[in-house]
Amino acid sequence: MKKILVQGKTQGIVLKSNDPINFLGTVDKKTGIISDKNHDLFEKSIKNTILVFPSGVGSSVGAYTIYSIKSNETAPLAMICQKADLTVATGCALANIPLITITDEEFSSIENGMKISVDTDSSNPIHYQ
Amino acid sequence: MELTREEESALKGEQGEILQMAYRILVATGEATNAEKLIPIEWAHLSGVNYNTIGDAGEEFLSGISKDARVKVKTTLNPMGFDIDNVSNYGLDENFISKQLSIRNSYKTMGVTPSFSCIPYEIFDIPKDGTQVAFAESNAAIHANSYDNLKTNKESSFSALASAITGKSPYSSLRKENTPNVTIRMKVNDPNELTYGMLGFFAGKVGDTSVNISSLADMDKRQCKAMCGGMGTSGTCAKFLFGDGDSDCEKVDFDEKEMQNIHDELNTAEKGDLITLGSPQLGLDEISDLAGKLKGRSFQKRCMIFCPRTVKKQARKIGYTNELERAGCEILSDCCTCLTPLINKDNVDAVTTNSIKGAFYLKNSNGVDVNLKSLSQIIEDETK
Numbered sequence: 205m206k207k208i209l210v211q212g213k214t215q216g217i218v219l220k221s222n223d224p225i226n227f228l229g230t231v232d233k234k235t236g237i238i239s240d241k242n243h244d245l246f247e248k249s250i251k252n253t254i255l256v257f258p259s260g261v262g263s264s265v266g267a268y269t270i271y272s273i274k275s276n277e278t279a280p281l282a283m284i285c286q287k288a289d290l291t292v293a294t295g296c297a298l299a300n301i302p303l304i305t306i307t308d309e310e311f312s313s314i315e316n317g318m319k320i321s322v323d324t325d326s327s328n329p330i331h332y333q
Numbered sequence: 334m335e336l337t338r339e340e341e342s343a344l345k346g347e348q349g350e351i352l353q354m355a356y357r358i359l360v361a362t363g364e365a366t367n368a369e370k371l372i373p374i375e376w377a378h379l380s381g382v383n384y385n386t387i388g389d390a391g392e393e394f395l396s397g398i399s400k401d402a403r404v405k406v407k408t409t410l411n412p413m414g415f416d417i418d419n420v421s422n423y424g425l426d427e428n429f430i431s432k433q434l435s436i437r438n439s440y441k442t443m444g445v446t447p448s449f450s451c452i453p454y455e456i457f458d459i460p461k462d463g464t465q466v467a468f469a470e471s472n473a474a475i476h477a478n479s480y481d482n483l484k485t486n487k488e489s490s491f492s493a494l495a496s497a498i499t500g501k502s503p504y505s506s507l508r509k510e511n512t513p514n515v516t517i518r519m520k521v522n523d524p525n526e527l528t529y530g531m532l533g534f535f536a537g538k539v540g541d542t543s544v545n546i547s548s549l550a551d552m553d554k555r556q557c558k559a560m561c562g563g564m565g566t567s568g569t570c571a572k573f574l575f576g577d578g579d580s581d582c583e584k585v586d587f588d589e590k591e592m593q594n595i596h597d598e599l600n601t602a603e604k605g606d607l608i609t610l611g612s613p614q615l616g617l618d619e620i621s622d623l624a625g626k627l628k629g630r631s632f633q634k635r636c637m638i639f640c641p642r643t644v645k646k647q648a649r650k651i652g653y654t655n656e657l658e659r660a661g662c663e664i665l666s667d668c669c670t671c672l673t674p675l676i677n678k679d680n681v682d683a684v685t686t687n688s689i690k691g692a693f694y695l696k697n698s699n700g701v702d703v704n705l706k707s708l709s710q711i712i713e714d715e716t717k
Contacts, residue, residue, distance in 0.1 A: 209361040211344075233390070264489045268390035275393070288365035292355070294491035297357035298394070 205307065208324045209286045209293050213222030214281040215321035215333075218314055219253035227266035227295065236278030254320045255280035256311070260292035280320045284330065286311045286325030304329055334363045335370050343499075351402045351498065358495035358680060363503030366486070372504045375460055377404070377497035378453045380411045380469035381490030384433040385674045385698075386663070392432045392439075399439035406634065408497040409448040409457065410440055411470050412614065412639075412669040419665065423675045445497070449667035450641035451560070452689035454481050455616040467502045469493035469603030471565025472558065472690065478493045478543075478572040484508045487542075487571035501578040506542050508570055516545035516578040520588040523549070526559040530689030531595045533563025535587050540570035545578035555622075555708070558613050562690035599692040602697070604704035605685030608632065608715060610689030610708070617647055623708070624653040630716040632661040642666035662717065663671075672698055687711060 223244045225231070226274070230240035236251035250273075260266060273279040284301040285292060296303040302322050310330075314320075319333040344360060345705065346353040356682065360370055363406040381387050385702055387395075415425060423682035441447055453468070454476045455518055460466070462482040468474040469488040477483040486505045487687070496502040507631070517536050529552065533654045536544050552560070564570055610623070620640060638657060645666040648654045654664055668675070670691035676684060676699050684695050 207364050209364045210357055263386075264491070265387055265391065266405040267489070267491055268387060268394055271394050272390040275354040288360060290365055290489050290492075293365045294358050294489055298354065298491060300354070300357065303361065 210303040211324040216281040218318040220256040224261040226262035227269040259287040267295035271298040274299035355498040362492040366505040371501040376466040378468040380664035394438035399442040404497040405500040416665040467496035472561040475561040514699040516582040529556040530559035530563040537564040537567035543572035600705040602683035602704040605704040607635040609670040612688040624656040655678035
Protein backbone atom coordinates (compact mmCIF):
# COMPACT_ATOMS: atom_id res chain seq x y z
CA MET A 205 0.00 0.00 0.00
CA LYS A 206 1.22 3.48 -0.81
CA LYS A 207 1.61 5.55 2.34
CA ILE A 208 3.07 8.94 3.10
CA LEU A 209 5.02 8.83 6.34
CA VAL A 210 6.86 12.12 6.09
CA GLN A 211 5.64 14.91 3.80
CA GLY A 212 7.70 16.99 1.38
CA LYS A 213 8.51 17.92 -2.18
CA THR A 214 11.74 17.30 -4.10
CA GLN A 215 13.24 15.78 -7.22
CA GLY A 216 16.35 13.77 -8.01
CA ILE A 217 17.98 10.63 -9.34
CA VAL A 218 17.18 7.19 -7.95
CA LEU A 219 19.79 5.20 -6.06
CA LYS A 220 18.24 1.79 -5.54
CA SER A 221 19.24 -1.05 -3.26
CA ASN A 222 17.66 -4.46 -2.88
CA ASP A 223 19.31 -4.85 0.54
CA PRO A 224 17.82 -3.33 3.69
CA ILE A 225 19.92 -0.55 5.25
CA ASN A 226 21.20 -0.44 8.83
CA PHE A 227 21.83 3.28 9.25
CA LEU A 228 23.68 2.86 12.53
CA GLY A 229 27.14 1.77 11.57
CA THR A 230 26.95 1.23 7.81
CA VAL A 231 26.55 4.82 6.62
CA ASP A 232 29.48 7.25 6.93
CA LYS A 233 27.95 10.36 8.49
CA LYS A 234 30.52 12.77 6.99
CA THR A 235 30.23 11.55 3.39
CA GLY A 236 26.98 9.59 3.13
CA ILE A 237 28.95 6.65 1.72
CA ILE A 238 27.85 3.07 2.54
CA SER A 239 30.75 1.36 4.28
CA ASP A 240 29.38 -2.18 4.59
CA LYS A 241 31.32 -4.47 2.23
CA ASN A 242 28.42 -6.90 2.00
CA HIS A 243 25.89 -4.26 0.96
CA ASP A 244 24.92 -3.79 -2.67
CA LEU A 245 25.50 -0.02 -2.29
CA PHE A 246 29.06 -0.51 -0.91
CA GLU A 247 31.18 2.60 -1.63
CA LYS A 248 28.20 4.47 -3.11
CA SER A 249 27.06 7.79 -1.63
CA ILE A 250 23.42 8.28 -0.70
CA LYS A 251 23.90 12.06 -0.60
CA ASN A 252 21.29 14.02 -2.60
CA THR A 253 19.72 10.89 -4.09
CA ILE A 254 16.18 9.56 -4.07
CA LEU A 255 17.10 6.52 -1.98
CA VAL A 256 14.93 3.49 -2.81
CA PHE A 257 15.38 0.41 -0.55
CA PRO A 258 13.25 -2.34 1.03
CA SER A 259 13.37 -1.08 4.64
CA GLY A 260 15.63 -0.11 7.50
CA VAL A 261 17.01 -2.70 9.90
CA GLY A 262 18.92 -2.58 13.18
CA SER A 263 18.94 -0.34 16.23
CA SER A 264 16.43 2.49 16.49
CA VAL A 265 19.41 4.73 17.32
CA GLY A 266 19.92 4.68 13.54
CA ALA A 267 17.29 7.43 13.47
CA TYR A 268 19.88 9.79 14.97
CA THR A 269 22.25 8.82 12.15
CA ILE A 270 19.65 9.93 9.63
CA TYR A 271 19.36 13.23 11.52
CA SER A 272 23.18 13.56 11.51
CA ILE A 273 23.57 13.00 7.77
CA LYS A 274 20.90 15.63 7.18
CA SER A 275 22.78 18.08 9.45
CA ASN A 276 26.01 17.24 7.58
CA GLU A 277 24.27 17.75 4.21
CA THR A 278 25.04 14.18 3.17
CA ALA A 279 21.46 12.87 3.37
CA PRO A 280 19.21 11.65 0.56
CA LEU A 281 16.61 14.11 -0.79
CA ALA A 282 13.82 11.59 -0.17
CA MET A 283 13.45 7.93 0.75
CA ILE A 284 11.10 5.36 -0.77
CA CYS A 285 10.66 2.00 0.96
CA GLN A 286 8.72 -1.20 0.49
CA LYS A 287 7.96 -1.54 4.18
CA ALA A 288 7.59 1.01 6.98
CA ASP A 289 10.00 0.48 9.86
CA LEU A 290 10.18 2.72 12.90
CA THR A 291 13.87 3.56 12.63
CA VAL A 292 13.65 5.02 9.15
CA ALA A 293 10.22 6.54 9.83
CA THR A 294 11.34 8.43 12.93
CA GLY A 295 14.75 9.25 11.42
CA CYS A 296 13.14 10.86 8.37
CA ALA A 297 10.67 12.64 10.66
CA LEU A 298 13.50 14.05 12.81
CA ALA A 299 15.44 15.14 9.76
CA ASN A 300 12.45 16.27 7.67
CA ILE A 301 13.22 13.98 4.75
CA PRO A 302 10.14 12.96 2.71
CA LEU A 303 9.36 9.24 3.15
CA ILE A 304 6.89 7.17 1.14
CA THR A 305 6.18 3.43 1.21
CA ILE A 306 5.08 1.76 -2.01
CA THR A 307 3.76 -1.60 -3.21
CA ASP A 308 6.13 -4.46 -4.06
CA GLU A 309 5.11 -4.10 -7.68
CA GLU A 310 5.99 -0.40 -7.88
CA PHE A 311 9.20 -1.11 -5.97
CA SER A 312 10.32 -3.63 -8.61
CA SER A 313 9.51 -1.20 -11.41
CA ILE A 314 11.87 1.50 -10.11
CA GLU A 315 15.36 1.37 -11.59
CA ASN A 316 18.67 2.93 -10.67
CA GLY A 317 19.30 6.27 -12.39
CA MET A 318 15.63 7.09 -13.03
CA LYS A 319 14.66 10.71 -12.52
CA ILE A 320 11.82 11.05 -10.03
CA SER A 321 9.89 13.94 -8.53
CA VAL A 322 8.23 13.57 -5.16
CA ASP A 323 5.34 15.73 -4.03
CA THR A 324 3.37 14.32 -1.12
CA ASP A 325 0.57 16.90 -1.53
CA SER A 326 -0.11 15.68 -5.07
CA SER A 327 -2.61 12.90 -5.84
CA ASN A 328 0.29 11.20 -7.57
CA PRO A 329 3.08 11.66 -5.01
CA ILE A 330 5.77 9.91 -7.09
CA HIS A 331 6.16 11.15 -10.65
CA TYR A 332 8.49 9.32 -13.04
CA GLN A 333 10.08 11.72 -15.51
CA MET B 334 -4.24 8.96 10.03
CA GLU B 335 -6.87 11.58 10.95
CA LEU B 336 -5.53 14.75 12.60
CA THR B 337 -7.50 17.48 14.36
CA ARG B 338 -7.26 21.00 12.99
CA GLU B 339 -4.83 21.95 15.74
CA GLU B 340 -2.63 18.91 15.05
CA GLU B 341 -2.62 19.77 11.31
CA SER B 342 -1.57 23.31 12.12
CA ALA B 343 1.30 22.07 14.32
CA LEU B 344 2.40 19.66 11.57
CA LYS B 345 2.51 22.56 9.10
CA GLY B 346 4.85 24.42 11.43
CA GLU B 347 2.41 27.10 12.54
CA GLN B 348 3.26 26.41 16.20
CA GLY B 349 7.03 26.38 15.84
CA GLU B 350 9.72 24.02 14.61
CA ILE B 351 9.87 21.80 17.71
CA LEU B 352 6.17 20.97 17.70
CA GLN B 353 6.35 20.49 13.94
CA MET B 354 9.13 17.94 14.37
CA ALA B 355 7.30 16.21 17.23
CA TYR B 356 4.13 15.86 15.14
CA ARG B 357 6.18 14.61 12.17
CA ILE B 358 7.49 11.85 14.45
CA LEU B 359 4.00 10.99 15.74
CA VAL B 360 2.50 10.92 12.23
CA ALA B 361 5.34 8.81 10.80
CA THR B 362 5.08 6.40 13.75
CA GLY B 363 1.28 6.32 13.55
CA GLU B 364 1.30 5.61 9.81
CA ALA B 365 3.92 2.89 10.28
CA THR B 366 1.82 1.22 13.00
CA ASN B 367 -1.59 1.72 11.35
CA ALA B 368 -2.97 4.07 14.00
CA GLU B 369 -6.05 6.02 12.95
CA LYS B 370 -5.58 9.01 15.29
CA LEU B 371 -3.57 10.50 18.14
CA ILE B 372 -4.78 10.27 21.73
CA PRO B 373 -3.72 12.13 24.91
CA ILE B 374 -1.23 10.48 27.26
CA GLU B 375 -0.48 11.41 30.87
CA TRP B 376 3.08 10.17 31.40
CA ALA B 377 6.05 9.67 29.12
CA HIS B 378 9.13 7.62 30.00
CA LEU B 379 12.11 8.26 27.73
CA SER B 380 14.94 6.02 26.58
CA GLY B 381 17.96 7.31 24.66
CA VAL B 382 19.90 8.67 27.64
CA ASN B 383 23.09 6.60 27.83
CA TYR B 384 25.89 8.15 25.72
CA ASN B 385 27.02 4.57 25.10
CA THR B 386 23.86 4.01 23.03
CA ILE B 387 22.97 7.37 21.43
CA GLY B 388 26.51 8.55 20.72
CA ASP B 389 27.53 11.94 19.33
CA ALA B 390 24.57 12.15 16.97
CA GLY B 391 22.13 11.79 19.85
CA GLU B 392 24.04 14.17 22.10
CA GLU B 393 24.09 16.86 19.40
CA PHE B 394 20.42 16.38 18.59
CA LEU B 395 19.31 16.71 22.23
CA SER B 396 21.56 19.68 22.83
CA GLY B 397 20.03 21.36 19.76
CA ILE B 398 16.37 20.80 20.58
CA SER B 399 16.72 21.49 24.33
CA LYS B 400 17.05 25.21 23.56
CA ASP B 401 13.35 25.33 22.69
CA ALA B 402 11.70 21.99 23.50
CA ARG B 403 9.78 21.61 26.76
CA VAL B 404 7.85 18.58 27.93
CA LYS B 405 4.10 18.96 28.35
CA VAL B 406 3.31 15.97 30.59
CA LYS B 407 5.07 14.17 33.44
CA THR B 408 8.23 12.78 31.86
CA THR B 409 10.74 10.41 33.44
CA LEU B 410 14.06 9.10 32.19
CA ASN B 411 15.97 5.86 31.61
CA PRO B 412 19.41 5.20 33.15
CA MET B 413 22.53 6.94 31.85
CA GLY B 414 26.07 5.55 31.63
CA PHE B 415 27.43 6.01 35.16
CA ASP B 416 26.83 7.15 38.75
CA ILE B 417 28.42 10.59 39.13
CA ASP B 418 29.17 9.85 42.81
CA ASN B 419 31.66 7.09 42.00
CA VAL B 420 32.45 7.46 38.29
CA SER B 421 36.10 8.22 39.12
CA ASN B 422 36.52 4.57 40.25
CA TYR B 423 35.75 3.19 36.81
CA GLY B 424 38.29 4.78 34.48
CA LEU B 425 35.83 6.29 32.02
CA ASP B 426 37.40 8.82 29.68
CA GLU B 427 36.74 12.56 30.00
CA ASN B 428 34.94 12.73 26.67
CA PHE B 429 32.40 10.11 27.76
CA ILE B 430 31.74 11.92 31.03
CA SER B 431 31.32 15.36 29.48
CA LYS B 432 29.06 14.09 26.66
CA GLN B 433 26.94 12.17 29.18
CA LEU B 434 26.60 15.26 31.37
CA SER B 435 25.58 17.29 28.32
CA ILE B 436 22.81 14.75 27.62
CA ARG B 437 21.70 14.92 31.25
CA ASN B 438 21.57 18.72 31.09
CA SER B 439 19.61 18.72 27.83
CA TYR B 440 16.90 16.55 29.35
CA LYS B 441 16.81 18.63 32.54
CA THR B 442 16.46 21.82 30.49
CA MET B 443 13.49 20.29 28.69
CA GLY B 444 11.80 19.74 32.07
CA VAL B 445 12.31 15.99 32.34
CA THR B 446 12.45 14.44 35.84
CA PRO B 447 16.03 13.08 36.07
CA SER B 448 15.00 9.69 37.46
CA PHE B 449 17.64 7.69 35.50
CA SER B 450 15.72 4.50 36.11
CA CYS B 451 14.38 1.65 33.99
CA ILE B 452 11.79 0.75 36.68
CA PRO B 453 9.51 3.82 36.71
CA TYR B 454 6.65 1.48 37.71
CA GLU B 455 8.39 0.80 41.01
CA ILE B 456 9.54 4.27 42.04
CA PHE B 457 6.59 6.44 40.96
CA ASP B 458 2.90 6.23 41.85
CA ILE B 459 0.90 4.29 39.27
CA PRO B 460 -1.99 6.30 37.77
CA LYS B 461 -5.51 4.89 37.78
CA ASP B 462 -6.43 1.80 35.71
CA GLY B 463 -6.55 2.26 31.96
CA THR B 464 -4.42 5.44 31.89
CA GLN B 465 -2.65 5.98 28.58
CA VAL B 466 1.11 6.47 28.95
CA ALA B 467 4.09 6.35 26.54
CA PHE B 468 6.96 4.21 27.84
CA ALA B 469 10.01 3.73 25.64
CA GLU B 470 11.92 1.38 27.97
CA SER B 471 10.82 -2.08 26.86
CA ASN B 472 10.66 -3.81 30.26
CA ALA B 473 8.72 -0.84 31.65
CA ALA B 474 6.25 -0.84 28.74
CA ILE B 475 5.61 -4.57 29.24
CA HIS B 476 5.29 -4.17 33.01
CA ALA B 477 2.89 -1.22 32.55
CA ASN B 478 0.68 -3.15 30.11
CA SER B 479 0.78 -6.48 31.95
CA TYR B 480 0.87 -5.69 35.68
CA ASP B 481 0.00 -2.01 36.21
CA ASN B 482 -3.21 -1.76 34.14
CA LEU B 483 -1.73 1.05 32.08
CA LYS B 484 -1.71 1.24 28.28
CA THR B 485 1.33 1.98 26.17
CA ASN B 486 2.81 1.17 22.79
CA LYS B 487 6.29 -0.30 22.82
CA GLU B 488 7.56 3.20 22.06
CA SER B 489 10.84 4.15 20.43
CA SER B 490 13.01 6.85 22.04
CA PHE B 491 11.67 9.24 19.41
CA SER B 492 7.96 8.52 19.68
CA ALA B 493 8.19 8.79 23.49
CA LEU B 494 10.06 12.09 23.21
CA ALA B 495 7.46 13.41 20.75
CA SER B 496 4.72 12.26 23.14
CA ALA B 497 6.42 14.06 26.03
CA ILE B 498 6.52 17.30 24.00
CA THR B 499 2.96 17.08 22.63
CA GLY B 500 1.18 15.03 25.32
CA LYS B 501 -0.10 12.70 22.57
CA SER B 502 0.64 9.29 21.10
CA PRO B 503 -0.57 7.23 18.12
CA TYR B 504 -3.58 5.03 18.90
CA SER B 505 -1.83 1.80 17.87
CA SER B 506 -2.85 -1.78 18.56
CA LEU B 507 -1.47 -2.17 22.11
CA ARG B 508 -3.60 0.74 23.32
CA LYS B 509 -6.77 -1.02 22.19
CA GLU B 510 -8.36 -4.26 23.34
CA ASN B 511 -6.16 -6.87 21.77
CA THR B 512 -6.46 -10.62 21.66
CA PRO B 513 -3.22 -12.54 21.30
CA ASN B 514 -3.18 -15.33 18.73
CA VAL B 515 -0.77 -17.49 20.72
CA THR B 516 -0.79 -18.98 24.22
CA ILE B 517 2.43 -20.10 25.88
CA ARG B 518 1.96 -22.93 28.36
CA MET B 519 4.47 -22.80 31.20
CA LYS B 520 5.71 -26.37 31.69
CA VAL B 521 8.84 -25.85 33.78
CA ASN B 522 8.60 -26.86 37.44
CA ASP B 523 10.12 -24.96 40.34
CA PRO B 524 10.85 -21.75 38.45
CA ASN B 525 13.17 -19.06 39.84
CA GLU B 526 13.75 -15.55 38.42
CA LEU B 527 16.15 -16.93 35.81
CA THR B 528 13.46 -19.33 34.57
CA TYR B 529 10.99 -16.44 34.28
CA GLY B 530 13.58 -14.36 32.43
CA MET B 531 13.98 -17.18 29.92
CA LEU B 532 10.21 -17.61 29.67
CA GLY B 533 9.93 -13.89 28.86
CA PHE B 534 12.74 -14.15 26.30
CA PHE B 535 10.97 -17.13 24.71
CA ALA B 536 7.60 -15.30 24.71
CA GLY B 537 9.16 -12.28 23.02
CA LYS B 538 10.38 -14.48 20.18
CA VAL B 539 7.08 -16.31 19.76
CA GLY B 540 4.63 -13.43 20.20
CA ASP B 541 3.79 -10.58 17.87
CA THR B 542 2.38 -7.69 19.94
CA SER B 543 0.96 -9.64 22.90
CA VAL B 544 0.84 -13.22 24.23
CA ASN B 545 -1.23 -15.27 26.65
CA ILE B 546 0.71 -17.11 29.33
CA SER B 547 -0.97 -20.00 31.10
CA SER B 548 -0.18 -22.17 34.14
CA LEU B 549 1.85 -19.54 35.98
CA ALA B 550 2.14 -19.84 39.74
CA ASP B 551 2.24 -16.75 41.98
CA MET B 552 5.27 -14.66 41.14
CA ASP B 553 7.24 -12.24 43.30
CA LYS B 554 8.38 -8.82 42.11
CA ARG B 555 11.83 -10.05 41.10
CA GLN B 556 10.30 -12.78 38.93
CA CYS B 557 7.81 -10.39 37.28
CA LYS B 558 10.58 -7.94 36.43
CA ALA B 559 12.78 -10.73 35.08
CA MET B 560 10.00 -11.89 32.78
CA CYS B 561 9.33 -8.35 31.47
CA GLY B 562 13.07 -7.75 30.98
CA GLY B 563 13.49 -11.01 29.07
CA MET B 564 10.56 -10.33 26.79
CA GLY B 565 11.59 -6.76 25.98
CA THR B 566 15.00 -8.00 24.90
CA SER B 567 14.02 -10.56 22.30
CA GLY B 568 11.21 -9.11 20.24
CA THR B 569 8.46 -6.61 19.54
CA CYS B 570 5.94 -8.15 21.90
CA ALA B 571 4.85 -5.80 24.73
CA LYS B 572 2.05 -7.38 26.76
CA PHE B 573 1.32 -10.54 28.74
CA LEU B 574 -2.23 -11.65 29.34
CA PHE B 575 -2.49 -14.26 32.06
CA GLY B 576 -4.67 -17.22 31.19
CA ASP B 577 -5.39 -19.81 28.50
CA GLY B 578 -6.74 -17.39 25.89
CA ASP B 579 -9.33 -18.33 23.26
CA SER B 580 -9.70 -21.97 22.29
CA ASP B 581 -8.54 -21.21 18.73
CA CYS B 582 -5.25 -19.73 20.01
CA GLU B 583 -2.13 -21.52 18.86
CA LYS B 584 -0.61 -23.30 21.89
CA VAL B 585 3.15 -23.38 22.40
CA ASP B 586 4.85 -25.12 25.34
CA PHE B 587 7.72 -23.60 27.26
CA ASP B 588 9.34 -26.77 28.57
CA GLU B 589 12.76 -27.88 29.84
CA LYS B 590 14.00 -28.29 26.27
CA GLU B 591 13.00 -24.78 25.14
CA MET B 592 14.51 -23.41 28.33
CA GLN B 593 17.77 -25.26 27.71
CA ASN B 594 17.96 -23.78 24.19
CA ILE B 595 17.75 -20.24 25.55
CA HIS B 596 20.17 -21.04 28.33
CA ASP B 597 22.66 -22.38 25.77
CA GLU B 598 22.21 -19.27 23.63
CA LEU B 599 22.94 -16.81 26.46
CA ASN B 600 25.15 -18.72 28.90
CA THR B 601 28.65 -18.78 27.42
CA ALA B 602 30.91 -19.21 30.47
CA GLU B 603 31.26 -21.58 33.41
CA LYS B 604 32.16 -18.76 35.79
CA GLY B 605 32.41 -14.96 35.86
CA ASP B 606 35.16 -12.53 36.92
CA LEU B 607 32.57 -10.27 38.48
CA ILE B 608 28.89 -10.34 39.38
CA THR B 609 26.20 -7.87 38.34
CA LEU B 610 22.75 -7.62 39.88
CA GLY B 611 20.10 -5.29 38.47
CA SER B 612 18.80 -5.36 34.92
CA PRO B 613 16.12 -4.12 35.32
CA GLN B 614 17.50 -2.08 38.25
CA LEU B 615 16.82 -3.44 41.75
CA GLY B 616 13.97 -1.97 43.78
CA LEU B 617 13.88 -1.57 47.55
CA ASP B 618 12.27 -5.00 48.09
CA GLU B 619 15.05 -6.75 46.21
CA ILE B 620 17.76 -4.77 48.04
CA SER B 621 16.15 -5.65 51.36
CA ASP B 622 15.87 -9.30 50.37
CA LEU B 623 19.52 -9.37 49.26
CA ALA B 624 20.71 -7.72 52.50
CA GLY B 625 18.72 -10.34 54.41
CA LYS B 626 20.17 -13.23 52.43
CA LEU B 627 23.74 -11.97 52.86
CA LYS B 628 23.73 -11.54 56.63
CA GLY B 629 27.34 -12.05 57.57
CA ARG B 630 28.52 -13.50 54.27
CA SER B 631 30.80 -11.63 51.84
CA PHE B 632 31.27 -11.78 48.09
CA GLN B 633 34.53 -13.37 47.03
CA LYS B 634 34.72 -11.26 43.85
CA ARG B 635 33.49 -7.87 42.69
CA CYS B 636 29.71 -7.51 42.78
CA MET B 637 28.09 -4.50 41.09
CA ILE B 638 24.55 -3.62 42.16
CA PHE B 639 22.43 -1.26 40.05
CA CYS B 640 19.43 0.61 41.46
CA PRO B 641 17.65 3.95 41.09
CA ARG B 642 19.04 6.87 43.12
CA THR B 643 15.83 7.14 45.18
CA VAL B 644 16.08 3.45 46.09
CA LYS B 645 19.71 3.83 47.10
CA LYS B 646 18.78 6.75 49.37
CA GLN B 647 16.00 4.80 51.05
CA ALA B 648 18.23 1.76 51.37
CA ARG B 649 20.90 3.89 53.01
CA LYS B 650 18.44 5.27 55.57
CA ILE B 651 17.22 1.82 56.50
CA GLY B 652 20.78 0.49 56.71
CA TYR B 653 20.71 -1.98 53.81
CA THR B 654 23.56 -0.27 51.96
CA ASN B 655 25.85 -0.69 54.98
CA GLU B 656 25.21 -4.41 54.94
CA LEU B 657 25.74 -4.64 51.17
CA GLU B 658 28.93 -2.60 51.27
CA ARG B 659 30.23 -4.70 54.14
CA ALA B 660 29.66 -7.74 51.94
CA GLY B 661 31.80 -6.13 49.25
CA CYS B 662 29.10 -4.81 46.89
CA GLU B 663 29.59 -1.70 44.77
CA ILE B 664 26.22 0.10 44.72
CA LEU B 665 25.60 2.22 41.64
CA SER B 666 22.63 4.51 41.00
CA ASP B 667 21.51 6.30 37.79
CA CYS B 668 22.90 3.48 35.58
CA CYS B 669 22.21 -0.19 34.82
CA THR B 670 23.90 -3.47 33.80
CA CYS B 671 22.27 -3.16 30.42
CA LEU B 672 24.56 -1.23 28.04
CA THR B 673 26.87 -0.08 30.81
CA PRO B 674 30.20 1.39 29.70
CA LEU B 675 31.63 0.39 33.11
CA ILE B 676 32.24 -3.23 32.07
CA ASN B 677 34.84 -3.52 29.39
CA LYS B 678 36.07 -6.61 27.59
CA ASP B 679 39.66 -5.36 27.93
CA ASN B 680 39.62 -6.16 31.64
CA VAL B 681 36.70 -8.55 32.07
CA ASP B 682 36.29 -11.90 30.30
CA ALA B 683 33.00 -13.04 31.78
CA VAL B 684 30.22 -11.74 34.03
CA THR B 685 27.95 -13.73 36.34
CA THR B 686 24.36 -12.44 36.45
CA ASN B 687 20.80 -13.59 37.10
CA SER B 688 19.42 -11.29 34.39
CA ILE B 689 18.49 -12.52 30.93
CA LYS B 690 18.22 -8.94 29.72
CA GLY B 691 21.63 -8.14 31.19
CA ALA B 692 23.10 -11.31 29.68
CA PHE B 693 21.89 -10.45 26.19
CA TYR B 694 23.41 -6.97 26.20
CA LEU B 695 26.62 -7.94 28.01
CA LYS B 696 27.18 -10.55 25.33
CA ASN B 697 26.09 -8.56 22.28
CA SER B 698 27.09 -5.00 23.17
CA ASN B 699 29.91 -5.28 25.71
CA GLY B 700 31.29 -8.39 24.03
CA VAL B 701 31.93 -10.29 27.27
CA ASP B 702 30.96 -13.87 28.09
CA VAL B 703 28.11 -14.52 30.49
CA ASN B 704 27.58 -17.02 33.27
CA LEU B 705 23.87 -17.26 34.17
CA LYS B 706 22.86 -18.17 37.72
CA SER B 707 19.87 -17.50 39.93
CA LEU B 708 20.39 -15.14 42.86
CA SER B 709 20.24 -17.94 45.41
CA GLN B 710 22.85 -19.89 43.43
CA ILE B 711 25.04 -16.78 43.19
CA ILE B 712 24.90 -16.33 46.95
CA GLU B 713 25.65 -20.00 47.54
CA ASP B 714 28.58 -20.14 45.11
CA GLU B 715 30.10 -16.67 45.35
CA THR B 716 29.86 -15.67 49.04
CA LYS B 717 31.48 -16.95 52.18
